[in-house]
Amino acid sequence: MIVLSAASGAFGRLVIDQLLARCPADRVVAAVRDPRRAADLTARGVQVRLGDYDDPATLRAAFTGAERLLLISSPELETAHRVGQHKAAVDAARAAGVGSIVYTSFLDADTQPEGVTAAHHATERHLLASGMPHTLLRHPFYSEAFLNPGLRAAVASGELADGTGGRGVNTALRGDLAEAAARVLTEDSLLGRAYDFTGALWTYDQLAHALSRASGRPVVRRDRHDRAPGAQGWLEEQVRSGALERQTDDLPNVLGHPPTTLDQAVTAILTETAPAAPA
Structure with missing residues (x-):
């Protein structure tokens, strides 16, 4: 059980x-x-x-x-x-x-x-x-903290505000981490270890290009020098310090396949049906 x-x-x-x-x-x-x-x-x-x-x-x-x-x-x-x-x-x-x-x-x-x-x-x-x-x-931090339906606003405006200073981000999607957990729970050979999970490193410049490809509309990355409100501002400070650039192969090794790519994640966000407005 x-x-x-x-x-x-x-x-x-x-x-x-x-x-x-x-x-x-x-x-x-x-x-x-x-x-x-x-x-x-x-x-x-x-x-x-x-x-x-x-x-x-x-x-x-x-x-x-x-x-x-x-x-x-x-x-x-x-x-x-x-x-x-x-x-x-x-x-x-x-x-x-x-x-x-x-x-x-x-x-x-x-x-x-x-x-x-x-x-x-x-x-x-x-x-x-x-x-x-x-x-x-x-x-690692969940990719959803950065990759979420709020990116639709960047597509609409043609500009992606970036407070990361161009540093890399090693987040992973909840879905990939959940699959990894299920594999560990059901495969004896994976038990008894410590796994350091990271996703493939990505940057906001790559994110802007991914948004452009997925939407068919040009999206340009723009440096934002003011601090984002709330937790987002703190997260971006961590990225600027280089704290989210560590890389390991543990996640793909446990999954048995590469984690979700940036393009796949962005495409899923932009094609997901937005919730209906309340009547």
């Missing part, structure tokens, strides 16, 4: 899609904070169990019978709270007799104990100390 924690989130649902293409639905269990939000999974034959990161007793019950557990990192942003949730989940998995844990960590969590990787670093150390068999899937 394969159990997924935090399974009702966007990433968890993508992993379930991949698992259902590889194994019977009755082998898949979705542990969620609110089972009422997962009625669609029940309808697909997936067993849905209550599993709340803030209630360890529910986690022990949710993880019972699991040969493999995909421990999807908590969406909690406060580091101490997140670490506590992850430690409780690992301890619950050990108490429930889970065979092996696959944890969605973050790139460089093994070497950087502070900042965005702090909770992941602490969780990796707790997993090691637990003595449980485990596999680490260190994710």
Whole structure:
């Protein structure tokens, strides 16, 4: 049996899609904070169990019978709270007799104990100390933070604002990372390792060309010198510092094929039907 924690989130649902293409639905269990939000999974034959990161007793019950557990990192942003949730989940998995844990960590969590990787670093150390068999899937930033329907505005205006200083971006799409997780969960030979996942390096100059090719309209990259609002501004600062240029072959090696290309991602975004306006 394969159990997924935090399974009702966007990433968890993508992993379930991949698992259902590889194994019977009755082998898949979705542990969620609110089972009422997962009625669609029940309808697909997936067993849905209550599993709340803030209630360890529910986690022990949710993880019972699991040969493999995909421990999807908590969406909690406060580091101490997140670490506590992850430690409780690992301890619950050990108490429930889970065979092996696959944890969605973050790139460089093994070497950087502070900042965005702090909770992941602490969780990796707790997993090691637990003595449980485990596999680490260190994710990069999601490509969707940069590649999203907002790019349609660049096509409409013919200009792509760029605050990255021309540096490379090594993000990966959720879908590719979800497929990789499903492969690890279902292929014995992939277990017991630490994977440092990155997508193929791309730049905003390449993105502008990809938008032009996909739309049939010229799109020109334009340097933006003011800071983008909110999280986007912080992300662009990371790119400008070179923090998103690390490259490995781990993702294509686990997938068994190249990750989604920039052109494929852009084409999917521009051809996706926009949601209808409310009446």
